Amino acid sequence: MSKDDDAARVQECLRGNPQAFATIVERYEKPLYNVALRMLRHPEDARDVTQTAFLKAFQGLEKYDPQFKFYSWLYRIAINESLDALRLRRRETDPVDDQYPSDGPGPEDSFATDVAERGLLDAIDGLKPDYRAVIVLKYFADRSYGDMAGILGIEEKTVKSRLFTARQMLKDRLADMGSL
Amino acid sequence: MSTEETRKLELIQGDLDGELSAADRAELARLLLQDPEARRVRDELARTDAMLRALPPAEPPAGLRPSILSALGLASGGAEGTGSGAAAWGRYRLAAAVLGGLVVVGLGYRLVSTQEDLDGLQGSIAAGAVATAPADEVVIAVGGGHVTARLFREGTRTRLTLESSGLEPIEVIGQYDPTVLAPAGAAAAGPGSRAGQFGAVLQAADPSESLEFTGTGPIRLEIRAGGQRLDTVVLGADAPD
Numbered sequence: 001m002s003k004d005d006d007a008a009r010v011q012e013c014l015r016g017n018p019q020a021f022a023t024i025v026e027r028y029e030k031p032l033y034n035v036a037l038r039m040l041r042h043p044e045d046a047r048d049v050t051q052t053a054f055l056k057a058f059q060g061l062e063k064y065d066p067q068f069k070f071y072s073w074l075y076r077i078a079i080n081e082s083l084d085a086l087r088l089r090r091r092e093t094d095p096v097d098d099q100y101p102s103d104g105p106g107p108e109d110s111f112a113t114d115v116a117e118r119g120l121l122d123a124i125d126g127l128k129p130d131y132r133a134v135i136v137l138k139y140f141a142d143r144s145y146g147d148m149a150g151i152l153g154i155e156e157k158t159v160k161s162r163l164f165t166a167r168q169m170l171k172d173r174l175a176d177m178g179s180l
Numbered sequence: 181m182s183t184e185e186t187r188k189l190e191l192i193q194g195d196l197d198g199e200l201s202a203a204d205r206a207e208l209a210r211l212l213l214q215d216p217e218a219r220r221v222r223d224e225l226a227r228t229d230a231m232l233r234a235l236p237p238a239e240p241p242a243g244l245r246p247s248i249l250s251a252l253g254l255a256s257g258g259a260e261g262t263g264s265g266a267a268a269w270g271r272y273r274l275a276a277a278v279l280g281g282l283v284v285v286g287l288g289y290r291l292v293s294t295q296e297d298l299d300g301l302q303g304s305i306a307a308g309a310v311a312t313a314p315a316d317e318v319v320i321a322v323g324g325g326h327v328t329a330r331l332f333r334e335g336t337r338t339r340l341t342l343e344s345s346g347l348e349p350i351e352v353i354g355q356y357d358p359t360v361l362a363p364a365g366a367a368a369a370g371p372g373s374r375a376g377q378f379g380a381v382l383q384a385a386d387p388s389e390s391l392e393f394t395g396t397g398p399i400r401l402e403i404r405a406g407g408q409r410l411d412t413v414v415l416g417a418d419a420p421d
Contacts, residue, residue, distance in 0.1 A: 022254045025245060033240040044386070047244055054248050120231050138197070139232045145199055164193050171228045180227055 039082035344382035
């Protein structure tokens with residue numbers, strides 16, 4: 001489905017055929033779930049965030065500006081929902097620390113037999129949310145610099161800078177773990 | 181960082197991300213030929229990049245899409261061809277708004293609820309779960325608490341409940357004969373689930389799990405914590421069907 005296909009489905013919805021949105025759900029369910037899962041590292045929270053993102057998009061279709069890519073808007077909702085969930089989780093677990101500590105191995109990979117894979121997920125989990133978001137969008141949603149800038153509402157040069165810093169952090173953590 | 185250094189890193193990263201023009205690629209090729217430090221940085225970042233790309237995407241839980249479509253009022257056979265137009269659209273939007281609110285409230289509740297709330301909820305769930313006597317039951321000591329596994333036979337269905345009273349996360353890996361048991365719901369969608377095997381994680385914030393199967397048969401459970409196997413038990417091996 002292209003940007004035009006998405007726009008056509010949105011127009012169909014707005015013209016009174018909400019069933020057209022089912023095609024959008026089918027198209028973006030997996031990438032949105034993966035984004036939420038890698039941001040939150042918890043399958044149940046990822047499931048809730050994915051569902052909430054689709055519901056918010058559906059409710060707010062009239063606010064969608066068709067000059068932007070629809071999927072950027074959808075990813076933006078999912079990322080914001082994930083960040084909100086992380087903030088709630090952080091407030092609950094650590095009200096004074098201004099860092100975003102790793103929650104330790106999450107349930108989604110508790111059965112991973114590959115030590116390197118688990119180490120990498122731990123390393124991603126240890127990144128601050130702003131840096132985690134660019135890694136997640138790059139590697140689990142295959143977004144370009146321009147897409148990421150649109151999704152995160154930041155300049156492309158900031159995307160590049162965050163991505164570079166995040167990769168350096170991951171490289172250092174993996175080296176510390178002996179995975180590189 | 182110097183302008184030259186910044187440019188070098190920009191080229192290396194752009195190459196990894198497939199965002200370089202032909203001229204940029206040529207510039208990077210020259211740089212890599214001349215600068216061993218640039219080659220070292222590129223190789224390190226390329227290894228990290230390769231590891232990230234090798235991470236497999238997760239499959240959404242089987243019930244997610246139907247749940248979303250249902251919440252939107254778009255479940256199959258529901259919306260298409262019935263009452264199209266502004267009035268129907270308004271009804272769908274209203275239903276979505278109400279259900280969306282419930283999901284958001286539900287997520288917020290789950291994330292901020294206190295242990296007391298969870299204890300009360302767990303008690304309610306447990307009270308419902310023991311309405312029928314289990315066909316088999318085992319209690320396994322874990323650090324600072326215990327895990328209780330119960331197997332219920334309900335006609336041609338099997339239900340397994342798991343509860344942990346410990347604080348540390350407990351991983352449960354279940355194995356069964358897929359020719360006599362077929363998983364349903366969470367048993368099919370849990371972490372590590374595949375034919376003949378399922379996974380569940382019990383945590384302080386989410387200490388119980390109920391898994392459904394069609395058919396009857398024994399289930400082997402491996403209980404793990406902190407990457408260590410604590411115990412292995414078999415439920416239902418001698419229980420009457």
